[in-house]
Amino acid sequence: MAKLVLHQLKKIYAKKDEKVYAVKNLNLDCSDGEFVALLGPSGCGKSTTLRMIAGLEEITEGDILIGGRKVNDLHPKDRNIGLAFENYAMYPPLSVYDNISFNLRAGGVQKKEIKQRINKIAELLDIQDLLDFKPGMLSGGQKQRVNIARALIREPEVLLLDEPLSHLDGKVRQKMRTEIKHLHTEINSTTIIVTHDQLEAMALADRIAIIKEGELQQFGTPYEVFNHPQNEFVAGFIGEPPMxxxxxxxxxxxxxxxxxxxxxxxxxxxxxxxxxxxxxxxxxxxxxxxxxxxxxxxxxxxxxxxxxxxxxxxxxxxxxxxxxxxxxxxxxxxxxxxxxxxxxxxxxxxxxxxxxxxxxxxxxxxxxxxxx
The missing domain is CATH 2.40.50.140 (Nucleic acid-binding proteins)
Incomplete structure (x- = not known):
């Protein structure tokens, strides 16, 4: 668990003779153990922001601090973050157990400790009965649980979730949303979720950062962004049906x-x-x-x-x-x-x-x- 701070964060892409701003002077201060949603329409820069936090995208300007430590130039594996993508990206030939343990084994963690960690995570995510299965035998919801388990097994200070429910149908999506909320209360890790679904953000997050064209529009609790929108974009984006x-x-x-x-x-x-x-x-x-x-x-x-x-x-x-x-x-x-x-x-x-x-x-x- 750690505080996450984004200070004047920018991401600029060079496109022919012009500069394209994917993220513009983004400032966020996420408290220890807080659940924060990055919310906005497709192409607004929220996934780019998440990738910069993870170290998968180079920062143009600004700083990222995790637990008070500047991580701009650190390799992703040294940032102590867990990342679950919208695509499950599991190794088909390996069992669920081996998929979850892969990074720990690569890092030289002892088998006994790996087993203890996996048993703990499996119980938390209710996947004990799936550990011997191959990914092809799993449903979408089960795959996403395994995907999150792989992110949590490293015991990260910050958990990053990139559209984790986007591939699930309505009922499974609602069930997984409840499970993710319960999971967060159990692990109490600082968590950032990227989503374009405002209902998902409202249901899960302690605070929501609403982004439009790379710029932060409002950062507040679900109550604040719903009842006191700072501008017309937030007012129209939050709420179903819209204002x-x-x-x-x-x-x-x-x-x-x-x-x-x-x-x-x-x-x-x-x-x-x-x-x-x-x-x-x-x-x-x-x-x-x-x-x-x-x-x-x-x-x-x-x-x-x-x-x-x-x-x-x-x-x-x-x-x-x-x-x-x-x-x-x-x-x-x-x-x-x-x-x-x-x-x-x-x-x-x-x-x-x-x-x-x-x-x-x-x-x-x-x-x-x-x-x-």
């Missing part, structure tokens, strides 16, 4: 500020907590999560409109409404209503759950004004 985001204009009517959409399709008062941040006749991006929009009756509502699509999914219902070129939807309990296309509906926005972003920078409007 409703639409363009609004601020107008004044009878002394009060209102947000309205194009062509005045809908109009609603600016929440009290945003009155000090927005300006009249300025355009903003308004965001609210589907779970923060309720279907109501009576006079206390934000928007009165018509149902575009109604989906009953059993545990929940989704009410879609069409706003010019985009759709906004609400998630409500399936016991509350049964609507059909064209029905009139009143929607209420939870005022304290509204997010306002700057239209050009995408930053939260509060942060933009604080910087000014």
């Amino acid at each position: 409703n985001i639409m363009e609004v204009l601020t107008i004044r009517n009878k002394g009060r500020l209102f947000f309205k959409t194009k062509n005045n399709v809908i109009s609603f008062p600016v929440p009290d907590n945003y009155v000090q941040y927005v300006r009249e006749n300025e355009t903003y991006h308004f965001g609210i999560r589907p779970t923060d929009i309720s279907v109501v009756e009576g006079e206390d509502f934000s928007v009165e409109t018509n149902v575009s699509i109604f989906e009953n999914l059993g545990e929940e219902c989704r009410v879609h409404i069409r706003l010019e070129e985009q759709t906004m939807f609400s998630i409500v309990s399936s016991e509350l209503l049964n609507l059909k296309q064209g029905d009139p509906v009143k929607l209420k926005f939870e005022q304290h759950r509204i997010h306002i972003f700057h239209p050009s920078s995408g930053e939260r409007i509060e942060n933009v004004l604080q910087e000014v």
